[in-house]
Amino acid sequence: MGDTPNAQTASLDRQSEMNGHAASADIPRSSIMEGELAGQANTSTVPRGVARAEVTADLKPENPLELRPVKVGYTPKSYIPNTPLSVATISFILGITFSFGIAVCFLGHTWNLWWSQWPLGVYIAAWATFHWGEFAVTAGWNREKCSVDSFLLENGATYHIAHGSALIEYLTTLYFKPELKSHPYASLIGLVFVFLGQALRSAAMIHASTSFSHQVAFRKLRSHTLVTDGVYAWFRHPSYAGFFYWALGTQLLLQNPVNFVLFSIILWRFFYYRIKPEEQALIRFFGQEYVQYRSRVGTKIPFIP
Numbered sequence: 314m315g316d317t318p319n320a321q322t323a324s325l326d327r328q329s330e331m332n333g334h335a336a337s338a339d340i341p342r343s344s345i346m347e348g349e350l351a352g353q354a355n356t357s358t359v360p361r362g363v364a365r366a367e368v369t370a371d372l373k374p375e376n377p378l379e380l381r382p383v384k385v386g387y388t389p390k391s392y393i394p395n396t397p398l399s400v401a402t403i404s405f406i407l408g409i410t411f412s413f414g415i416a417v418c419f420l421g422h423t424w425n426l427w428w429s430q431w432p433l434g435v436y437i438a439a440w441a442t443f444h445w446g447e448f449a450v451t452a453g454w455n456r457e458k459c460s461v462d463s464f465l466l467e468n469g470a471t472y473h474i475a476h477g478s479a480l481i482e483y484l485t486t487l488y489f490k491p492e493l494k495s496h497p498y499a500s501l502i503g504l505v506f507v508f509l510g511q512a513l514r515s516a517a518m519i520h521a522s523t524s525f526s527h528q529v530a531f532r533k534l535r536s537h538t539l540v541t542d543g544v545y546a547w548f549r550h551p552s553y554a555g556f557f558y559w560a561l562g563t564q565l566l567l568q569n570p571v572n573f574v575l576f577s578i579i580l581w582r583f584f585y586y587r588i589k590p591e592e593q594a595l596i597r598f599f600g601q602e603y604v605q606y607r608s609r610v611g612t613k614i615p616f617i618p
Contacts, residue, residue, distance in 0.1 A: 389460035391467050399461050400448070407441045407464075414438030427491075428484055432500045432566050436483075439507050439563060440476065446511065447527075450518045455525055465527065475576065483567040499568050506562025514555030516544050525552070529591050539599050541606050549610045553584050557614050585617055 389395045393403070418434030444464050451463040486493050518525050520543040544551045557580050564573035595603045611618055 389462045391460070391462045393461050393467070395461045403461070403464055403466070404445060404448075407445045411438050411441035411445070414441060427488060430487065430494070432494075432503075432568070433483065435504060435507070436479075436563055436566055439511070439559075439566075443511060443559065446515055447518075450515050451525075451527075454519050454522045457523055458526060462527065471579075475572075475579070478575070479564060479567060479569055479572045482569045482572050486569075494568050496568055500566050503562045503565025503567070506558050506565060508562075510555045510557070510559025510562055512555070513544065513548070514552045514559065517548070517551035517555060520544055521552075529587070529594075539595075539602055539606065541610070546610065547613075549607060549612045550584075550588060550614075553588070554613045557581075557584060581614070581616065584612075584614055588612065588617060 393399050414434045414437030416434070417429050417437065418431045421429030421431060421434055444466055447465045448459070448463040451459045483494075521540055524540060548554050560576050560580055561573065564576050592603075592607065
């Protein structure tokens with residue numbers, strides 16, 4: 314939803330951030346251009362060149378290495394330094410992780426190691442792709458909100474525990490009961506879910522462009538309009554649905570029955586309680602227009618109409 318919360322809704326935004334899952338907000342389209350908010354100050358009595366210089370100065374980071382989003386009022390919340398060096402380092406690490414996953418996928422069978430199976434390689438590569446893709450799409454289509462936060466690497470302890478639990482179940486079962494991992498069709502179905510889920514989420518972020526935000530906000534800007542075309546004509550919250558099926562696909566890929574059930578419950582509960590307040594705000598913003606849209610288009614997440 315909206316781009317930047319006001320002081321009264323800051324606590325709601327913090328509560329609505331993804332605790333354990335990568336999240337996004339499907340929000341009304343905004344056409345705000347760089348510097349628009351800063352340029353709203355009264356400059357009628359100030360020469361145009363001076364006013365423009367002051368606005369430009371306000372947008373310049375104090376630290377030349379700082380990667381500050383140009384959207385006034387948006388502050389990165391990551392503990393990772395918000396600098397190009399951090400972005401380069403994280404991208405390098407994710408690239409190495411992706412390459413390792415690809416190597417395990419295509420060459421693992423030649424290593425004669427009990428754990429070097431192609432589903433594990435795809436899982437590792439998919440995880441790296443997801444986080445790098447979040448930043449890349451934000452940088453390409455939503456520059457005004459781009460920061461080191463856009464990697465979504467600090468989704469909270471629950472998120473990392475969930476992925477750690479998935480690896481533990483996979484490796485433990487593979488070591489002690491390898492026959493339980495002998496269902497290649499399950500892994501292939503999971504691979505399809507991972508691919509389609511990633512594609513759906515990225516498509517939603519690209520289509521919404523500057524209207525997309527990883528944070529839910531509860532204040533409507535004057536330039537907001539409701540996005541109901543493109544992928545939003547089929548999914549009311551396509552980025553949520555995309556992540557939901559991507560995450561479940563990873564557990565099918567690994568043939569993890571325990572974590573598949575846990576992921577299903579935790580993700581459903583998360584999105585159920587995230588969507589409710591978000592849609593209440595959208596109804597305040599757009600009234601019957603959003604009510605009619607909601608009645609036409611479902612979330613495509615089971616039991617969340």
